[in-house]
Amino acid sequence: MRRRRRVRRRRRERGVRRAAAVRDRGARTAPRLAHRTSRELPAVMLRADGVAGGLGAPAGLEWTQAGGVTPAMLDVVFRARRFAHRHIAPVALDVDRRAEVETGYVCWDVVRAGGLDGWLSAALPRAWGGDALGIAPLAAAFEEMCAADAGIANLFGAHGLGMLPILLELDMDLGERVLAEVARAAAAGTPVLCAFAITEPGGGSDVEEREGLATGDVRSYARRVPGGYRITGRKVFISNGNVAEYVSVFAALDRSAPAASWTAFLVRRGTPGFRVARVEHKMGQRACPAAELEFDDVFVPESDRIGAEGGGAELSRRVLAVSRGPVGAIATGIARDAFACALAATRGRRTEAWEDDLLAEMVARIRAARAAYLEAAFHCDGVLLPGGFAQRAASWIARAPAVGARAVAALAEATSPSDAAWAHQAVLGATAKIVGSDTAMFVATAALDLVPPSAGALHARAAKAFRDAKLTQIYEGTNQINRRAIAQESFRRR
Numbered sequence: 001m002r003r004r005r006r007v008r009r010r011r012r013e014r015g016v017r018r019a020a021a022v023r024d025r026g027a028r029t030a031p032r033l034a035h036r037t038s039r040e041l042p043a044v045m046l047r048a049d050g051v052a053g054g055l056g057a058p059a060g061l062e063w064t065q066a067g068g069v070t071p072a073m074l075d076v077v078f079r080a081r082r083f084a085h086r087h088i089a090p091v092a093l094d095v096d097r098r099a100e101v102e103t104g105y106v107c108w109d110v111v112r113a114g115g116l117d118g119w120l121s122a123a124l125p126r127a128w129g130g131d132a133l134g135i136a137p138l139a140a141a142f143e144e145m146c147a148a149d150a151g152i153a154n155l156f157g158a159h160g161l162g163m164l165p166i167l168l169e170l171d172m173d174l175g176e177r178v179l180a181e182v183a184r185a186a187a188a189g190t191p192v193l194c195a196f197a198i199t200e201p202g203g204g205s206d207v208e209e210r211e212g213l214a215t216g217d218v219r220s221y222a223r224r225v226p227g228g229y230r231i232t233g234r235k236v237f238i239s240n241g242n243v244a245e246y247v248s249v250f251a252a253l254d255r256s257a258p259a260a261s262w263t264a265f266l267v268r269r270g271t272p273g274f275r276v277a278r279v280e281h282k283m284g285q286r287a288c289p290a291a292e293l294e295f296d297d298v299f300v301p302e303s304d305r306i307g308a309e310g311g312g313a314e315l316s317r318r319v320l321a322v323s324r325g326p327v328g329a330i331a332t333g334i335a336r337d338a339f340a341c342a343l344a345a346t347r348g349r350r351t352e353a354w355e356d357d358l359l360a361e362m363v364a365r366i367r368a369a370r371a372a373y374l375e376a377a378f379h380c381d382g383v384l385l386p387g388g389f390a391q392r393a394a395s396w397i398a399r400a401p402a403v404g405a406r407a408v409a410a411l412a413e414a415t416s417p418s419d420a421a422w423a424h425q426a427v428l429g430a431t432a433k434i435v436g437s438d439t440a441m442f443v444a445t446a447a448l449d450l451v452p453p454s455a456g457a458l459h460a461r462a463a464k465a466f467r468d469a470k471l472t473q474i475y476e477g478t479n480q481i482n483r484r485a486i487a488q489e490s491f492r493r494r
Contacts, residue, residue: 057147058340060363063140067371068378073137079117080141084148087113092149092287093457096464099151099286104242104279106289110152111193115186119156120193121179123167128175129183134385135322136377139329143370146333147340150468151287155193157330158239158288162194164319165248165264169307174266178246195244197235197293198316207250209481210313211488213259220251220295222263228301229253231265234277234294239475241291242276245269249295250312262312266304273298284467318422322384324429324476325376328436331472332369335440338447338465339366341458345451355450362443369432369439376428384417384425423489430482430489433472437479440469 063069063077087110099105114120123138124130133141138160145153163182166174185192200207202217220233231251241247247267252258267274273296280290307315339362346355444466451462473479 058336058343061336061339061366061370067374068136069140069374073140076133076137077140077144080119080144083114083117083119084145084153088145088148088152092152093460093464095149095152095287099282099289103281104289104291105287106155106243107152107287108191111155111191112189114156115191116189118186120159120186120191121183123160123163124179124183125175128180129187130179134377134381135325136374136381139326139373139377142326143329143333143336143373146330147336148333149287150330150334150471151285153333154239154285154288154330157326158195159193159244160326161196161319161323162240162244162246162248164196164323165306165315166266168318168322169315171306173303174306178266182246192245193240193243195238195240195247196319197238197241197247197249199235199237201234201236201292209477209485209488210259210317212481213252213262213313216258218252218255218258220249221255222251222253222265222300224253225299228299228303229265229305231267231295231298231300234292236292237280237290237475238293239288239290241293242279242289247293248306249293250316251295253309259313261310262316263309264306264312264315265300266306267295267298267300268304271298271300284464284469284471317426320476321422321426321429322380324433324482325373325380327472327476328369328373328376328429328432331433331436331440331469332366332373334465334469334472335362335366335369335436335443338440338444338462338469339363341462341465342443342447342450344458345455345462358446358450362446365439365442369436372428372435373432376425376432379425379428383421426489427486430477430485433476434479434482437469437472440465440472444469 057063063074065071065074091107091110095105095107095110111120118131119141121128121130122133122141124132126132142153142157145156163179166179182192182194198207200217200219202219203212207213207216207218220231220235222229222231231249233251235241235249238247245268247269249265249267250262251265253261253263275294275296277292277294280292282290339359342359342362346359351359444462447462448459448466451459453459455462476482477485
């Protein structure tokens, strides 16, 4: 009897030592693996199911070189996947729990790592320190990051949205003064974030459309003063609002005609009269805070106006036409995570026919959502801004010293896409947003039917995906407003 006990004890000790050795090898190997390029990663790792923060997409949802996806774009996808695996997935649930208790909490370690990896400046021209990526590779990268955690990924998405008005207006002065600073700060490990402020306390999605502006309850106004403008008003539900250094703000110059006088400005944190009134207690995407901002006679120099006076309605229309496709990508990433949870919950047991049918339906819808946002992104990169708006801006930067700012502006206007092209982009972007967000809600809801509460962390992830998915039906214009945009820009167009 004693001998058998000794044998069992020795076997247990050997098992403990072997397990420790495996953990040690994994700890030594992981950092080296994270620095390897996508071409060096084993194919089996790129095709893994990603259930526990793994590197790959779930089965049936792998990326392939089809439908316009190039090897260069796949490299961006795998780069985003590695970043998500190293920095986002390991802390996702912990950050979500902490942000629930500590309203407004931001995991700056991940933001700093993202800046060093280039995700805060990826869309900027190389002349300003960026990677000059187009909308399609950026959207695909957001899908990968959101498959790990949409809240953390949205810190980078909301930041890009805050910079987008300057990029679309090709404002060289603001680009060189502000966006180049953003890129330098990110590369130095001291990240600077941006935000986009358009939503009003009495007007949500309606102020994002010209018709809504004309009849909505607009309370943010700007008046001309010597040297610039003074803004008074409030903006609500602003992602990154409490942590952004720069905020793109929209306000009306004429109270009686807000749509015709809607104008964009860039406001810097710390400007007298600008303060964070409150930070929202969120249910979904908690890692990215949303704040209410107050502007009390805030002075903005004329050099910090974005675009022309009264050009804000058209600018916001174009910003949303471009950005709604990436929102579809965010939703697709959330759906992928929910599907991975459902797939993991059914692994290792005999599934019933209805469960297989439901999983197959999830795959079909996720693939359709990806196709929808890629169509919008490819149209943006190939038709509206050939080669990507960052590269287009870079060409103006290169020519500016030789031909002068006035000639550059004339050249930009002469080569601008037609209004019909922008209208088609608005339809594609709204479609991608609707399809993606509705898919995310369907998949997340179905996943909760397959993942029992007894699954512990797996159920927590599925429940979080459900909470995160709901937001995608609301921001960037509710899905109802997006349906109206499709009608207005296509068959109801005047």
